[in-house]
Every structure is written in C-alpha cells, then in structure tokens.
Amino acid sequence: MRAQSMTLAAAGLALLAPATVSLTALPAQGTPGAPAIRQEGFVRAADLLARVRNCTAVSRGRYPTDNGAPATVPVCGTPEAVYWTADMDIDCDGRPGPHCNSSNDPWFSDATAFTQSDGRYLSAETLPYIVVPGASTVWDYREYGVRGGSVAAVVYRDRVQYAVVGDVGPYGIIGEASYATAAALGIRPDPQGGGAPSGVTYIVFKNSRATPVESHASAVAVGERLARSFVQAAKSTVRRSQATEDEGAEEE
Template identity: 60%
Template sequence: MHIRIRIRVLTLAAAGGAALLTAGVLPAHAAPGPTTPKSAQEGSVGAADLLAKVTSCQQISGGKYKTDDGTSATVPVCGKNGAVFWKADMDIDCDGQRTTNCNETRDPWFQNDTAFHQSDGRPLKAESLPFVVVPGTSTIWNYTSSGIKGGGVVAVVYNNRVEYAVVGDTGPSTIIGEASYATAKALGIDPDPATGGADSGVTYILFKNSQASPIESHSAAVTLGEQLAKQFLQSN
C-alpha cells in the first residue's frame, strides 16, 4: 500500500449503479496516451447539476476522516445510486514518475511510485494525469467494497468547475482529500506540492464499477466520465 503522511502548508492563495454502463469500462482503443487537460469544464455536465445531487449524505463509511494530520475527523464517505462521494480539502499528490514539478526537490514528501500503474507497468505521472487519492483500507472504509478500483472515474468539482480524473493512488487510512498536481492545476487550485492545495470546498464523486482504460489516458476518463455523470443525474 502506498502511504504518504503530511501536514499541508496553506498559503493565503489557498482557497446502485444499475443504471450505469455495464461494468463501466471504456475500451482501450477509445483514446490515445496521457494528455494534459486543456479546460477545467470538461463535457456538458455542469458543476451545479452534480452538486445538487450530493446535498445530503447517507454515510457508508464506518467512521469519519481527517482532512490533514492533526485535525479532527469530520468527513464521511457518502453513498448514492451508482457512486460514492465526499466533500473535503485538496492536498497535492506529486508522486509517481519524476517530472519537472514532481520530484524530490519540489515535493518534500515525494515518492517515486503510485498504488496503481500505467498500462506499461510504470507509475502514474502526477504532473500531467488528473487522478485522485483514496484512503487506504481500514475499519473506517474499504474502497473496494464500494466498487471503487484503480482507474475508476471520478468527477472532481470545485469553484463551479468539473474535472474528470481517475483513482490513481492510495493514501493514509485516516485522511481524505488529495489529488494529483494535474487535477489541482486544471481546477485553478495552486498545484505546488509543498504550499498549494485548497483548504475546503472540493467535492469528489467516484463512479462505482467504472474503469478508464488505459488508466493513463485522460481523454478516456473524460469520455466515460461524462457518460457516467449524465446517468448519475438521471438515477439520483
């Protein structure tokens, strides 16, 4: 299990799935390799429409999570038809392949691996691939029991923007609210792994039994994500 424990430094700038596609899998031939997102509003499903479906929480986790080490546990994992969601902050995950902005020099907590790997077996690339971190399995919650897997598609909503990402890494078993450098950048959040992130206001909607293939193709996640988001709106 890939574990990272950090206290994020905030700056003043921080601001039932039957209706889903069968197995929720997009064929590998549907998209080429990794691409950097060009826009934070991806597809036609709006942030307000998604947020209107997650105003109340049916808690499915056995307890609640902290948003950072040393804070109180206040964040539950909630269940909806075809998805699970939580509302938290966003810490920056810069792990995986070394790149210009994700390396030991830029990230004090850098690790050269991710829990889930590209189709060629290499770690994911946090600087260019939007992905979300799920808490490691514990008595609080086991993400696999909710139909969440590596490559699963996630709609990340922040400041009236929607970004599609994949489940790409696991984190501490008691902390929630973390996504890759590329996810933050696309949403207008400071992606600096040491001082960036958002201290609140981020909604993560993870679609059950979904999987973008290959995991490193952002366009595959966007195509499948929009289909699942539309079905999510219809079934909730």
C-alpha cells in the same frame, strides 16, 4: 498536511466503453508548465453538487483532512457512486518531472499505488487522478466497486474535472489529488503550500474504469456518460415524487 502515500498492487475492473465528449479549453493559469484549465463535458458542477447535497454515510466513521484535524468528513454513497467533500492536498508522486520530484516535494515518492498499461507508475504532473484513503475499518474503498482506474468527477466551485483513482493515501486522512487535477481546476498545484483548504467534492463512480488507466480522454468520456446518468437519476426521482404528490392532491 500531506502524508506519504502507500503503494499497493493494481486490480482490474469491468471495462466501460468510452463515448465522444468535446472539451472546451479555458485560459491557462499562471503556474508555468501547468495544464490549461478545461471545462470538461456538459454536466454542470451545480447539477452534480445538487445530486450529492444529502449524505447517506457508507463509512463507519469520519475522516480528518489533515493530521491533527478533527474528523468531520464522512464517505457518502448512492447505488451509483461514493463521494465526499473535503480539502485538496497535492499528490506529486509517480514518475518524476520538472514540477514533481524530490527537490520540489519533501514527501515525493517515485511510485503510485496503481500503474498504467505499460507497467510504469502514473505521472501526477500530466494525469488527473485522485487519492483514496487506505483500506481500514472506517472505510474500505474496494468494497464499493472502487479500484485503480475507477473514474471520478472532481467538483470545485463551478468547474468539473474528470480523473481516475490513481493512488492510495494513509488510512486516516481524506482529500488529495494529483498536480494535474489541481492545475486543471485552477487550484495552486504546488505540493508545498498549494491545494485548496475546503470545498472540493470527489464523486467516484462504482465499477467504472478508464481504458487504459492513463488515458484522460477515456476518463472524460466514461465520466461524462456516468455523470449525466447520475444527475438524470436524481431528476427522475424528483419528477416521480412530484407526480405522486399531484395525484394525491387531485384525489383530495
């Protein structure tokens, strides 16, 4: 069950210059007005999932994905990113529109924790963003280079969607993203009854930022560059390990 998100002040991070990345549009889903599904960039979902297969927990405990559910989800970390695999509840908060408003969403709030460059709240309908749990003794996202506008790769099945950190949720639940994020991944974006029950991986790159926050093109460019480095770092480690094993075998 989705709970009401909290509104916090936005904080700045170091800027990362965007690079050019091509987008290949895929067929739109059946939800009227939903964005077309896009395969963003060239880093494969399988490669990202292989990179986060193992978990070194950075949270001091685990999170439930819904109120009353068991706490099973740790926040994991590497030097480059933090990540978790959970469900996806639909956040429709921010500037109201045809799909995200108080009539369609009983939990609707016209505010988001972070704002765009002109001071207005974000639009869940048009901007792919994810929600981080509120800072607590379990995990404080701010201690890991995560702020409003930090860039994330959201992986569901064989699709990768780049997004920004756009809202902050309750401190005791994890697994939520905007209407636009869900629609772009082929997940039903309805705030009532939509979402995905499991299998969504959220990878947030430390000390990253889309510029401006509301520019999805910037999130894709920064995210693709960092995702490529994230995957290549793992492959380099494997190659070094294999080379060491080969040298040891030759010595024997």
